[in-house]
Amino acid sequence: MACSIAENFGQNLNELIVASEISGETDWSDPKQVIPLFNDISITLNNLCRNETAIQKPFLIQPVWKTIGKSPRLAENCLDVFVWSDLAFVRFILSIADLSENCLKITRPTRTAIWLYKMLLDICQNGKLNHEQIIDTCSFNTKNDKAFSSSGQITNPFMKSTRLETPIILKSEIKKIILGGGQELLSPERRFDAILYNSPELFL
Incomplete structure (x- = not known):
């Protein structure tokens, strides 16, 4: 996603990255040093989403399946997909991440926002990124086998549409x-x- 966004904005990416609190001495593995950066991270990711010249690209295909009520029986029209764009997914991450400087623990969604910001920052500063190093460094004592998971109750406001009320693929x-x-x-x-x-x- 970071690469897609960087390609999208090109040289203009530098103008959207806010890094007022970062120095060469910042230890990205230390929550006490990263949490004070949350305001810069929030402003930067919001800048990306609000930029009027941005061209969104397909990023993630999410499968959708529908049952009859809460029963374990599939509805007649039961399968479909929802396509997230890169910037729509950034907006989603922002909605579930706690980027308050008063937060006591870095959750998985918050960590994902940190990962994305650090990757974009490295692209701006160095012209490249090492995603494996960033993920390993910024683990914050949580397994990094996955970025995060989210329930349908949280994603529904973003995905709600007439199309998905009647999925296109029949169970037959x-x-x-x-x-x-x-x-x-x-x-x-x-x-x-x-x-x-x-x-x-x-x-x-």
């Missing part, structure tokens, strides 16, 4: 998507996998 088409007995390889401990695994009639 699932057997044309999962082929060769692939449903037998799913992990039943995951809700959607469990629905497919326990619905053999879908594959008749």
Whole structure:
């Protein structure tokens, strides 16, 4: 995402990065030194989202599946996708990250905002970034196997649309998507996998 944004803004990226509190001595692994940077991080990411000349690019395809109410039965129109643009996802990260300088703990969403900011800052200052080093350095005592996870209740305000109220793919088409007995390889401990695994009639 950082590379996509940097390519989008080009030389103008430098004008959007706020780094008033950063020095060459900043220890990015120390929360006590990073939390005071939250205002710069927030302003920078908001600058990106509000820039009128920005051209958004597709960034993430999120699968959508719909059940009948809260039951484990798929609706007739049950599958679709939602495409996040790079800047829409930045806006989403901003909405779930706690960038208050009074925060007591750096959560996964907040850490993701820090990662993105540091990557963009490195691109501006050095013309390149080392994403693995940034992720390892800015782990803040939390596993970095994933950036963060988010429930549907949180993403729904961003994704809500008439199209997704009636997903485009019918449940009768699932057997044309999962082929060769692939449903037998799913992990039943995951809700959607469990629905497919326990619905053999879908594959008749």
